[in-house]
Amino acid sequence: MFFSIIIPLYNRPQEIDELLDTLTRQTYSQFEVLVIEDGSVNDAKAIVETYADRLDIKYYFKENAGQGFARNYAFERALGDYFIIFDSDILVPADYLETVRNYLHEHQLDAYGGPDAAHESFTPVQKAISYAMTSPFTTGGIRGNKKHVGQFHPRSFNMGVSRKAWEKVGGFILTRLGEDIEYSIRIHENGFKIGLIPEAKVYHKRRTSFSQFYKQLHFFGRARINIYKHFPKELKLVHFFPAIATVGMIGTILMNFIYPPLAYILDFMVLLYFMLIFFHSWSVNKFLKVAFLSIISSFIQLTAYGLGFIQDLFKRVVFGGNRK
Structure with a gap:
């Protein structure tokens, strides 16, 4: 199985550097990386080029249209059997791709999502934010949990879609405000199987300050x-x-x-x-x-x-x- 890892990027060169570094350590090597710079002023081209000898990586720059359409741009250029979407503010465990590959060989899924957690290197604020997003006393503990309300909807910080599903359903029709949930609903309505891979976790930095976290969660409320x-x-x-x-x-x-x-x-x-x-x-x-x-x-x-x-x-x- 060949994976295409898709990372939309907007003015976050330092984040992509840390993410790409974790991808060089993957125990499963059959993958390519597509970085889509979505009209950034502070672009990451120079940083991405430093990984050319360590990763099968491609860098694209396009006019700003939002993260959903940046992913569509990558879908059209990806070579993989399976597309994996990451946010730029994550770190990927070394066995992530191997875990996903093994799970997909045993369980037929046309799309999947994985949980997130706090890395030991995160600041206390980032760990507290991660707790708030996964706690049973706030979100009910259902993010990245098998016990969820209704159909499971993967979130785009850690989401996979098969080429077969993309070819039938197409890409994102929203570029923001809940675009990942909308996309997974259409995948499900087209008869494809979606599920959670519990062991396919990533370390999600989310936001580095409470003010940024407030803006993000206010946005999530509107997205619903x-x-x-x-x-x-x-x-x-x-x-x-x-x-x-x-x-x-x-x-x-x-x-x-x-x-x-x-x-x-x-x-x-x-x-x-x-x-x-x-x-x-x-x-x-x-x-x-x-x-x-x-x-x-x-x-x-x-x-x-x-x-x-x-x-x-x-x-x-x-x-x-x-x-x-």
Whole structure:
């Protein structure tokens, strides 16, 4: 099996350097790498060229059109039997491709997704952000978990698509705002089999600051409404939970001024919730600082997603907007 690894890139030369370095260590060598520079001002051509003697690598520069269409550009030029899509802000374990190849030989999958985790080299903030995105107390622990609600939808930071599926379904029709979920829904609707490969994990750096993390999660909340506009049946009750939690926390703050006796009960419930996060993160990460930071990252994860979800719910659904 020959893999085509596809990496869209926009103004992140340092990230691609770290990612490509991990690809030179793969125990399975039958792969090519396609880096698609999506109209970057700070391009990575010089960095990519330094790997020419260590990787079967191709570099393309195109006008900016967004990550979804950058991937389409690579699909049309890829030679592989299977396309693997990575975000530029990941590190790939040395046995990743071997793990995927072995799994696909035993289990027929036309598309797959894999989980993410925090690398030991990550900063405490990055580890706290990783915790917030994988914790049972925030996302329900369903990202990269076999126990998920409804059909599994691979996420584009770690996603594979067979050439056969691409030839029938085509590429991305959205370039942002939930484009990976929309794409996996179409793959599934065309009769192809999609699944999770639990052992095919990557180390996802995500964002390096809480302000960047807030912007990203606010975007994710809006993206869920964008998916709803295309596939109404894909909006589940679980997707409302961050919005409900956000409204609940705002209501708790207001209740301290309106009716303190009730506020004491609500304050205790919120305190208990964040104490659970603290001790669970401490047990997982074995680091007191990360446990404290996990309270902040979990609060951001819920409220940023919730506010983005509420914003576009009213803007695009309640008030009938139709922007895509």
